Amino acid sequence: MTEMLQYEFMQRALIAALMIGVAAPAVGVYLVQRRQAIMGDGIGHIALTGVALGFLLNTSPVWTAVLVSSAGAMGMELIRWYGKTRGDLALALLFYGGMAGGVMLINLAPNGSNANLVTYLFGSITTVSEEDVTTIVGLSVCVLAVSIGLRRQLFAVCQDEEFARVTGLPVRALNLLLAVTAAVTVTVSMRVVGLLLVSALMVIPVAAAQQATRGFATTLGLSVVFGVVVTLSGTTLSYEADVPPGASIVLLAIGLFVVVTVLATPLARSRARRAAAGAGEGAPEREGAPVA
Amino acid sequence: MEPGEHVEGERAMRTASEPVISLRGVTASLGARTVLRGIDLTVAPGEVVALLGANGSGKSTTVRAAVGQVPVSGGELALFGTPLARFRGWRRVGYVPQRSTAAGGVPATVREVVSSGRLARTRLRPLGRADKAAVRHALDVVGMADRAGDSVNALSGGQHQRVLIARALAGEPELLIMDEPLTGVDLASQRVLAEALRGQKDGGTSVLLVLHELGPLAPLIDRAVVLRDGRVERVDEPERLHDPSCHHPRDTTDGAEPATMIETGLLS
Numbered sequence: 001m002t003e004m005l006q007y008e009f010m011q012r013a014l015i016a017a018l019m020i021g022v023a024a025p026a027v028g029v030y031l032v033q034r035r036q037a038i039m040g041d042g043i044g045h046i047a048l049t050g051v052a053l054g055f056l057l058n059t060s061p062v063w064t065a066v067l068v069s070s071a072g073a074m075g076m077e078l079i080r081w082y083g084k085t086r087g088d089l090a091l092a093l094l095f096y097g098g099m100a101g102g103v104m105l106i107n108l109a110p111n112g113s114n115a116n117l118v119t120y121l122f123g124s125i126t127t128v129s130e131e132d133v134t135t136i137v138g139l140s141v142c143v144l145a146v147s148i149g150l151r152r153q154l155f156a157v158c159q160d161e162e163f164a165r166v167t168g169l170p171v172r173a174l175n176l177l178l179a180v181t182a183a184v185t186v187t188v189s190m191r192v193v194g195l196l197l198v199s200a201l202m203v204i205p206v207a208a209a210q211q212a213t214r215g216f217a218t219t220l221g222l223s224v225v226f227g228v229v230v231t232l233s234g235t236t237l238s239y240e241a242d243v244p245p246g247a248s249i250v251l252l253a254i255g256l257f258v259v260v261t262v263l264a265t266p267l268a269r270s271r272a273r274r275a276a277a278g279a280g281e282g283a284p285e286r287e288g289a290p291v292a
Numbered sequence: 293m294e295p296g297e298h299v300e301g302e303r304a305m306r307t308a309s310e311p312v313i314s315l316r317g318v319t320a321s322l323g324a325r326t327v328l329r330g331i332d333l334t335v336a337p338g339e340v341v342a343l344l345g346a347n348g349s350g351k352s353t354t355v356r357a358a359v360g361q362v363p364v365s366g367g368e369l370a371l372f373g374t375p376l377a378r379f380r381g382w383r384r385v386g387y388v389p390q391r392s393t394a395a396g397g398v399p400a401t402v403r404e405v406v407s408s409g410r411l412a413r414t415r416l417r418p419l420g421r422a423d424k425a426a427v428r429h430a431l432d433v434v435g436m437a438d439r440a441g442d443s444v445n446a447l448s449g450g451q452h453q454r455v456l457i458a459r460a461l462a463g464e465p466e467l468l469i470m471d472e473p474l475t476g477v478d479l480a481s482q483r484v485l486a487e488a489l490r491g492q493k494d495g496g497t498s499v500l501l502v503l504h505e506l507g508p509l510a511p512l513i514d515r516a517v518v519l520r521d522g523r524v525e526r527v528d529e530p531e532r533l534h535d536p537s538c539h540h541p542r543d544t545t546d547g548a549e550p551a552t553m554i555e556t557g558l559l560s
Contacts, residue, residue, distance in 0.1 A: 029398055032397045032398050033397050033398040034397065035397045037397070150416070152407065152408065152411060152414075152418075152419070153411060153416065155400070155404065155408060156408035156411050159400060159405065159408060160389065160408075162361055162389050163387060163389055163408070163409075163459070164408070164411070165360070165361065166359045166360070166361065166382060166385065166387040166389075167382055167383075167387075167408075167409070167411050167412035167463065168380065168382030168383065168412055168415070169411055169415070206398065210398055210399050213399055214399050214401055214441065214442060214443040214446075215399060215400060215401035215403075215404055215441070215443065216398055216399065216400040216401070216404050217404065219398050219399055271446070
């Protein structure tokens with residue numbers, strides 16, 4: 001353990017893992033709330049084109065990925081507004097277009113091959129550079145400023161969009177901001193978790209947390225704790241077992257989900273009983289009501 | 293300055309004369325189907341107006357058009373004397389949508405949902421002491437204060453509806469617009485709702501609400517506008533509404549059936 005911390009690349013990887021563990025669930029909670037858990041996956045596909053573009057233009061793939069995936073996320077948001085009837089097909093075009101564009105561009109790049117993409121697809125702790133850490137920390141702070149600072153507004157928009165519009169909130173601007181924030185989170189996370197597994201880190205800690213919570217703020221807080229636990233332990237495991245960190249992080253997250261679900265089941269039962277007992281006024285309860 | 297003072301001033305300045313809602317010849321379509329074929333409707337300050345009519349008559353579309361959620365294809369629509377396109381005073385409006393629209397994939401407590409109604413006033417700034425007090429008061433009015441920390445998913449249909457009404461009340465609106473607040477609501481919650489509405493009416497709030505039948509709310513309604521095929525079929529004035537059996541909401545709700553039975557006559 002202490003030996004691991006002596007390596008600079010591991011220090012960098014753990015800092016990156018910590019930031020991602022906080023940022024990914026903090027944004028993911030809104031996507032889950034809006035029942036768009038899969039959106040992060042779509043952004044991941046689109047980001048691949050951005051990564052390849054970075055190789056092609058010989059600049060930092062992280063920044064080109066931020067630009068391309070932000071544009072893609074805003075495109076998905078616009079499709080959600082205007083193309084209600086065949087929105088799913090439009091999204092499919094966007095996702096697979098992003099994936100195919102990435103593979104095409106990387107092979108056009110000088111010295112580029114699909115092998116370059118693998119570390120971005122599945123994550124790699126050894127490739128997190130000094131410059132990457134600075135970028136990851138900076139972008140994560142921006143992501144947290146939005147997802148924590150605007151939590152009431154984003155909660156209202158994701159909970160009941162029509163109501164939020166009638167309260168006069170700038171719903172379109174908030175939705176676009178959330179889309180861009182999600183895109184930034186995906187690109188920040190891709191070095192460690194990998195583009196194909198980023199979405200899991202945005203969604204699974206939230207899914208695990210809400211097994212044990214009743215409110216939005218507590219779900220947000222607990223999912224961030226879960227996110228940090230699995231990214232740090234997954235990165236460590238990846239070092240010890242010499243496997244890509246994305247895989248170990250996601251499998252640990254799924255394991256945590258199962259454990260929390262098993263532990264929370266009796267808790268949920270006793271809560272339902274208490275709720276039924278405390279209903280008052282003879283209002284009929286749907287859940288846990290004794291059947292006469 | 294307290295957020296309330298400014299609004300009180302506005303309220304005093306714009307008294308009586310100006311309708312809070314005014315629709316003139318409003319038409320609207322949902323997809324290819326024309327739903328509103330020229331609706332005329334006004335709600336005066338302090339007035340409680342019910343929209344009645346069969347399914348598909350355009351009741352919900354009318355109120356959703358009034359809050360800017362259905363694009364209007366013709367006619368004039370104004371809130372507080374300002375054409376809807378230029379209207380920015382959403383903090384004066386409390387909206388209770390149909391219950392089906394409000395469901396998130398993540399648990400939320402009753403207090404969190406009701407607090408989001410306060411955003412009409414706080415916008416991007418954090419909740420202050422007055423905001424928290426308004427949320428608490430709204431929860432009290434609908435009798436849900438003891439459930440503030442519970443998940444909304446654990447509530448019955450009627451309790452959930454009370455939460456949505458509290459959310460609208462948390463913004464301390466001058467105009468309440470409610471889309472079918474009684475649908476799927478148990479009698480106990482209907483009684484709570486009627487009392488909450490009476491409190492709002494006594495405080496001078498104007499109300500436009502969509503109902504299937506007047507039920508326990510009958511004594512509170514100043515005017516009932518009956519829609520049919522996207523047009524106003526008729527307007528029922530108070531004397532026709534105030535059936536003697538509806539004057540005592542306590543009797544009718546505790547007795548459990550008469551009010552609703554009598555009022556269904558309005559719909560046929």
